[in-house]
Amino acid sequence: MFDKVLIANRGEIAIRIIQACRELDITPVAIYSDTDETAKHVRLAEEAYNVGGSVARKSYLDGDAIIDAAEAADADAIHPGYGFLAENTAFARAVEESECVWVGPPSDIMEQFGEKTEARKLMDAAGVPIVPGTTDPVTDAAEVKAFGEEHGFPLAIKADGGGGGRGMRVVDETDDVESEFDDARREAEAYFDNADVYVERFLDDPKHIEVQILADEHGNVRHLGERDCTTQRRQQKLIEETPSPVLDEQERADLCERAREGVAEAGYVNAGTVEFLYQDGDYYFIEVNARIQVEHTISEVVTGIDIVKWQLRIAAGEPLDFEQSAVDPRGAAIEFRINAEDPSSDFDPHPGTVETYRPPRGIGIRIDDGVDEGDAIAPFYDSMFGKFIVAAQTRSEAIKRSKRALGETTIEGVPTTIPFHQQVLDDEHFQNAAHSTTYVEEELDLS
């Protein structure tokens, strides 16, 4: 096992990784930007290195400065967390070529799954259902039209180098396919440095369901069940829960096993998430997230398996020490993302100082956060500063408990997403799991 690990991140995920390190007797090393000099993740780490200016490009995205810090600290490995450089293949490769081990999937695997058409091909070959669409980039608008005529409109043109819904264009029969195709390529080039686009059937009322995977270097691949992340806004997840309230036992077992087999066949290593859209009883693979995800917490809560510790153990070459049959999720868990945003004003983000911070306590509550009372939330980075995770024996008990927990919470100094969460918990569509990924922006009145 490693003696020392550098954590190339900040905020709550850096703290989550520090905690995993401590439990494995690893010395955690933090990095920080100028504005984060006294941040909570720095206070909790054993050592901390300044890697540059406050804007992310000059610090948390400066791979060379981070590898220099790791070498100065004599770290054995680098854990990237999520966001920033976590899915940057070039950075992963640079770490692999340095003295340090990369805590994540090998860079060639990241590269395969980073290209969406490549990922679709891999999963298709492994027998995992993919959204009907092209498995190669499309080269002209005529191909797009032909696809629409065969599979129906609306269809989605997506960037090969994209993901998370960024750079996607929904095209209707009446739209000018030529100009949509040209615009999609231009956007893809601008955002992802890769003009290639592909075409998929557009699902208009889907649920987002994903499967957590752990895979070691010895060919062992396990799934830790699924998460339902349907409560989102503009492709940003806000509430995640497990188990999914819409799958029956057979569908659940089938989906999780297909996801497991799909990544196993691709030779995947470390933690990852296989994402699906689910509509009208069918599910379709969309992408693999080759990193730890924000919402890994709810899978940990119901399975009791520490995913972040396993990321470190897998990177150190250890084999997974449990069989699939030993993974036995119990009860229900819901995660609420606590963002410094004002839900009544179009989720406008607000930096500021957390003047009062009294998170909920008591049975069934797990808090992962990146601030203490009195800490500032800087305008340079993401607005999420905490996650409240609520566990109970059933979904309905978890909903009741969540209302109790959010009702106990006091946060002053910045607006938060808590009023939004409370409204969702009281919403019949959510309670009945009748919502889709577009429900929040299209139906919910947040004013």
Place this chain on the structure above:
Amino acid sequence: MADTVTIEAPMPGVFYRRPDPDEPAFVEPGDEVEAGEKVALIGVMKNFHDVTVDTDGVIEEFLVENETEVEAGDGLLVLDPS
């Protein structure tokens, strides 16, 4: 010196003089600008808000450095109206 106008930050955030790190600044001191012209951005987490001028004039100076944190109401730049 005639009445100059100080453009203030409409909200707390990060002051950006360029649309993208690799691109030139929107305007430089000495540049002539027209009412409504975008002269900078305020970035707040992942959102970006335009900073515009209300009147025609010449940019006299910038009061804060590129990519630094600003509070609402902080003076950002000075405009000499024409």
